Amino acid sequence: MFLAQGVPMSSEHPGWKEKLKHELKEMLVLSGYLFFFFCALMIYKQLLLSRYQVPEYWDFGFAIINALVITKVIMIGQYAKLGKRHEGKAIIVAAVWKAFLFGLLVFVFHVIEEVVKRLIHGADVEKASRGIRFEEFGGRAVVVFCTFIPLFIFLEMRRVMGEESFLGLIFKRHATSDS
Numbered sequence: 001m002f003l004a005q006g007v008p009m010s011s012e013h014p015g016w017k018e019k020l021k022h023e024l025k026e027m028l029v030l031s032g033y034l035f036f037f038f039c040a041l042m043i044y045k046q047l048l049l050s051r052y053q054v055p056e057y058w059d060f061g062f063a064i065i066n067a068l069v070i071t072k073v074i075m076i077g078q079y080a081k082l083g084k085r086h087e088g089k090a091i092i093v094a095a096v097w098k099a100f101l102f103g104l105l106v107f108v109f110h111v112i113e114e115v116v117k118r119l120i121h122g123a124d125v126e127k128a129s130r131g132i133r134f135e136e137f138g139g140r141a142v143v144v145f146c147t148f149i150p151l152f153i154f155l156e157m158r159r160v161m162g163e164e165s166f167l168g169l170i171f172k173r174h175a176t177s178d179s
Helices: 016-051 060-079 091-120 125-130 134-161 163-171
Strands: none
Touching: 016 060, 016 134, 060 091, 091 125, 091 134, 134 163
């Protein structure tokens, strides 16, 4: 029997401390990965804007908050067992399917978040939903989907191989073949 992401359960169910430690570790890994990509996108955007003399600002706080929020959305999707149906298929199929589903979940979350923000600022429901720039959200969804593909490939590899074997593959030295 396994917990989320292939962590084996012992014969005793893990206590709340073990669950908390696992969840915090998972959150750190996911948010670190996402923070790396969001920072890269932010830097790219600022470099493009500087070509047109648009004032630059380096908002790493936005990248951190976005990474943490999307990490929480991913963890909620994992808890809801989103994408489990394709886990028996090839890793690439399962990873792309999960990237699509989780990307869709993030898209829906961002749309709901935008509507709620507009409602809080006094717009009625019709104005709040009409003023959403779906093309911007669609562009973000494509970037998130592309960012999720390698993430879910690694998560699927970890699930299939087991945590120890996966970490050994990633972090240990391996003999090279002289061919």
